[in-house]
Amino acid sequence: GQNIDQPTEMTATEGAxxxxxxxxxxxxxxGLFWYQQHAGEAPTFLSYNVLDGxxxxxxxxxxxxxxxxxxxxxxKELQMKDSASYLCAVRWVEYGNKLVFGAGTILRVKS
Amino acid sequence: xxxVSQTPKYLVTQMGNDKSIKCEQNLGHDTMYWYKQDSKKFLxxxxxxxxxxxxxNETVPNRFSPKSPDKAHLNLHINSLELGDSAVxxxxxxxxxxxxxxxxGPGTRLTVT
Numbered sequence: 033g034q035n036i037d038q039p040t041e042m043t044a045t046e047g048a049x050x051x052x053x054x055x056x057x058x059x060x061x062x063g064l065f066w067y068q069q070h071a072g073e074a075p076t077f078l079s080y081n082v083l084d085g086x087x088x089x090x091x092x093x094x095x096x097x098x099x100x101x102x103x104x105x106x107x108k109e110l111q112m113k114d115s116a117s118y119l120c121a122v123r124w125v126e127y128g129n130k131l132v133f134g135a136g137t138i139l140r141v142k143s
Numbered sequence: 144x145x146x147v148s149q150t151p152k153y154l155v156t157q158m159g160n161d162k163s164i165k166c167e168q169n170l171g172h173d174t175m176y177w178y179k180q181d182s183k184k185f186l187x188x189x190x191x192x193x194x195x196x197x198x199x200n201e202t203v204p205n206r207f208s209p210k211s212p213d214k215a216h217l218n219l220h221i222n223s224l225e226l227g228d229s230a231v232x233x234x235x236x237x238x239x240x241x242x243x244x245x246x247x248g249p250g251t252r253l254t255v256t
Contacts, residue, residue: 063241074233074247075186082242117184129241130199133186 036134038120043140044110051104052137054120058101062129066094066105067119069136075119078105107139115141146170147248149234155254156224163220164251166234174198175217176235176245177209186233192217193239224255
């Protein structure tokens with residue numbers, strides 16, 4: 033199948049660090065994206081991983097382990113504006129390289 | 144502004160009607176998509192066009208018909224609207240290639256009464 037698993041909700045405190053995990057089916061894997069979606073708005077691209085390791089981009093980093101079928105998005109120095117849904121999306125070769133989205137993780141940042 | 148734009152932003156209509164949603168991108172991308180996001184916030188691909196050619200056609204009712212008059216436009220026509228069609232429809236575009244991120248339009252919130 034095209035299973036992508038993410039936690040449904042997370043809560044964290046302003047200024048803290050939060051890690052959002054994503055697991056997926058490894059067979060035919062061909063890239064993983066993280067998107068941010070604020071309520072009532074369009075998803076916006078955050079990061080892309082296709083090789084193992086950590087990709088850092090400012091306060092946001094994304095990690096991938098292909099053998100474990102595992103990724104995480106790390107958000108540092110949390111701000112109130114980071115409250116949003118974070119979507120993990122995966123491409124698999126056998127599914128025509130279409131982007132399959134997980135259900136998303138709603139992150140609530142509290143002061 | 145360079146972007147992906149959609150019209151209309153909101154669409155309220157009755158069951159049985161036919162409606163269209165338009166999408167345009169001026170990012171120079173060659174691939175465009177339609178996604179549906181339901182009330183549970185699941186974002187699911189419906190169609191994808193590359194250079195005006197249909198390349199992804201998911202299992203959607205044939206009441207939904209995409210049309211791409213050129214690389215910069217991808218419209219979605221829906222016949223005989225049903226209550227279950229109520230959702231937010233997002234258009235997106237990208238360069239061709241597995242590593243290229245997709246840029247999403249602002250969405251069209253369709254409500255069928």
